[in-house]
Amino acid sequence: MNQLEKANEYVKENCVVQEELPEFHVAPLIGWMNDPNGFSVYQGKVHLFYQYHPYSAQWGPMHWGHCVTEDFVKWERLPVALAPDQAYDEAGCFSGSGMETEAGHVLVYTGVRKEECDGVQKEYQNQCIAVGNGRSYKKSEQNPVITGSMLPEGFSREHFRDPKIWREPDGYYMAVGNKTNEGIPQVVLFHSEDFSKWNYVSVLARDQSGKLGMMWECPDFFCMDEQYVLIASPQEMCADEEFHNGNNAVYFIGEYNQKKHEFNDWQVYSLDDGFDFYAPQTMLAPDGRRIMIAWMQSWDSNIRPAGQRWACMMTLPRELKLVDGKIVQSPVREIEQYYTAPVRYDGKEIAGECQLSGIRGRVLDMTVEIREGNYRTFSIRFAQNEQFYTSLTYHREKNLLELDRTYSGMVRDAVAYRRVKVKYPKEQPKFRLLLDKYSAEIFINDGGQVLSTTLYTPPEAEGISFFCDGTAVAAIQKYTISVS
Ligand code: FRU
Secondary structure, X not given: OOHHHHHHHHHHHHOOOHHHOOOOOOOOOOEEEEEEEEEEEEOOEEEEEEEEEOOOOOOXXXXXXXXXXXXXXXXXXXXXXXXXXXXXXXXOXXXXXXXXXXXXXXXXXXXXXXXXXXXXXXXXXXXXXXXXXXXXXXXXXXXXXXXXXXXXXXEEEEEEEEEEEEEEOOEEEEEEEEEEOOOOEEEEEEEEOOOOOEEEEEEEEEOOOOOOOOOEEEEEEEEEOOEEEEEEXXXXXXXXXXXXXXXXXXXXXXXXXXXXXXXXEEEEEEOOOOOOOEEEEEEEOOOOOEEEEEEOOOOOOOOOOOOOOEEOOEOOOEEEEEEOOEEEEEEOHHHHHHEEEEEEEEEEEEEEEEOOOOOEOOEXXXXXXXXXXXXXXXXXXEEEOOOOOEEEEEEOOOOEEEEEOOOOOOOOOOOOEEEEEOOOOOOOOEEEEEEEOOEXXXXXHHHOEEEEEEOOOOOOOOEEEEEEEEEEEEEEEEEEEOOO
């Protein structure tokens, strides 16, 4: 049995039952998942691959898991697509992207190879290709198609990963995460006419500020509403007004010089202000929407209830728009097809602590809009019972949001509390809470700001309550989401 057959056999024999998994977020049937990969359309369906280690609930030699959807919400599982089974990728098939071409469904990924050199373990990261029919994939005979030796002097060959490809009138382009040997993070660009012969083009973008970490993982580059956008996941940042400590997922709005292939004069912002959001990747849907999905987890606080045999999940795919030069996100509209049991309150007065009839559950989409009121603090508590809750608190005068999962049932001392500025305050603040068993994605004021978090709370804690230190008049709309 080869590595791929072995992985598929293992998944088949060990997968958990659907009831244990999130209702509408992609999660592994067994084992560990991280970054979304190869998010692309092929023959009319949307394919999503992901970093996958089936054999334990921990990161290990990376495979590519695979699933497919017609509506971004309901996913069909397909066999594992890639396994680390060649000399050039024996230490893992790391992240990458995908694209439909005349030759089939092309995947590009980073092949990782370890080698001992003078007693020191060295890692080499090179870019590789596999082509398939939407179900099974064959690695190219020419792999690796790009090696670190094609990089200019002084660029790291050990941190050279996560290729994102796209097509332009003059051929294919590939943006790859990299850093200089001095530790300056950057994205480098390659070009090819035919996918097999690639040339180094330029440094697409490089950090000049010294504030954006030491390596940019998982780059993505696209034009939306005539504005070029670069996305990256910088490692090891220090917190400031905009970013939290550690790894962040960020976007840059800047100017692209198409002759020099350089992206400059940018402003940089965070994509999500919660605890769990990393390595986002976007795709262009056939109807022109730019859709983003991310790993809903953090490398530094990735914990789960003891005994859970699957680890980590994706966000719900989000539609991106540019409003006043900033990215605005909303859950894909297809989620509405799965709404059941609507509950609605109009002009509901909330003073002190209260629960509302019909407002409870762990798999739901709820929007709370405060129409008017006289208050300083307003909170929503969810995944609640006598022992547990997770909460979002809005401090109106201080213009702050607090996300608190201290009492969510986690038994490790992971980050549990985050306070951020409300980036785009509104007279009538709006909070949209998307809950799915073990996660919450909270869209603030129509998605100018999002806070995503995983939670570890036993599923029977399904209460929701509201708290206001004065009086708030709210409109509340809640739907249960039912996919399976
Ligand atoms: C980001 C990342 C990528 C790499 C992959 C390995 O989370 O570190 O840079 O390709 O995970 O699983």
